Amino acid sequence: MAQDVIALLDSLSITQAHVLGHSMGGKVAISLARLAPQRVVTLTIGDIAPVVYEHGHDDVFAALKRVREGRPKNRREADELLAEHVDSRSTRLFLATNLARTEEGELGLRIGLDEIQRGYDDIMDLPAGEAPYEGPTLVLRGAQSHYVTDDMLPALREMMPQARVVTLKNAGHWLHAEQPEAFQQAVEAFLEHHER
Known part of the structure; x- marks a missing residue:
C-alpha cells in the first residue's frame, strides 16, 4: 500500500x-515515511503504533459483511445492519463513510473488504522499512483506546x-x-508549526 501511495505521488508529480x-x-503512512523519507514533509499518525497487533476487528468485519449482504437502501437501514455487530454510534458513522450508492440504488461497500481480510496478518504486522523516520511526527491517540x-x-x-x-x-x-474538533485542531497546529 505504501508503494501504491508513492506511485500516486509520482503520477500526480508531487515530490x-x-x-x-x-x-x-x-x-501505511509509517511505511511510506520509512521507505521514502524524502517524500514526507511531516507525518501524522492516528491511533496506531509500530508494533505487531493481535487480531481484534471481527466485529467491524462482521458489520461490514452484514451491510454488504443486507443491501440497504438508505443510511438508516445501513446503520441498523451495522448496529447488529457494532454498539458505538460514532464507530458506525465512521464505518458508514465506506458506503457508496450502487447502480441498483442500494448502498454498497466502496472498499475491498475481502482484500483487507486476506491481508489482515500483514496489516497487523510491523510497518515496512528498515531505518527510523527522523522527520517531524505527530502521534494522536485516544485516551480510551488500547492501540x-x-x-x-x-x-x-x-x-x-x-x-x-x-492524547485526546x-x-x-x-x-x-469521536473528537473531530480536537483531532483537527491538533493536526492544524502541528502543520502550521512545520510549514515550509
Missing part, C-alpha cells in the same frame, strides 16, 4: 507531502524518534470520528 494516516492507514499504550511508546520512539504524542480525551480508536 513531497504532509502524510496523515489512521489505524491501517497509519501503518497506543504507554508500554508501546519505546517502540514508537525507536521507529519515529521525533514523535510528539498527544474522551476518544477511543476512532478518535477523528
Whole structure:
C-alpha cells in the first residue's frame, strides 16, 4: 500500500507531502515515511503504533459483511445492519463513510473488504522499512483506546524518534470520528508549526 501511495505521488508529480494516516492507514503512512523519507514533509499518525497487533476487528468485519449482504437502501437501514455487530454510534458513522450508492440504488461497500481480510496478518504486522523516520511526527491517540499504550511508546520512539504524542480525551480508536474538533485542531497546529 505504501508503494501504491508513492506511485500516486509520482503520477500526480508531487515530490513531497504532509502524510496523515489512521489505524491501517497509519501503518501505511509509517511505511511510506520509512521507505521514502524524502517524500514526507511531516507525518501524522492516528491511533496506531509500530508494533505487531493481535487480531481484534471481527466485529467491524462482521458489520461490514452484514451491510454488504443486507443491501440497504438508505443510511438508516445501513446503520441498523451495522448496529447488529457494532454498539458505538460514532464507530458506525465512521464505518458508514465506506458506503457508496450502487447502480441498483442500494448502498454498497466502496472498499475491498475481502482484500483487507486476506491481508489482515500483514496489516497487523510491523510497518515496512528498515531505518527510523527522523522527520517531524505527530502521534494522536485516544485516551480510551488500547492501540497506543504507554508500554508501546519505546517502540514508537525507536521507529519515529521525533514523535510528539498527544492524547485526546474522551476518544477511543476512532478518535477523528469521536473528537473531530480536537483531532483537527491538533493536526492544524502541528502543520502550521512545520510549514515550509
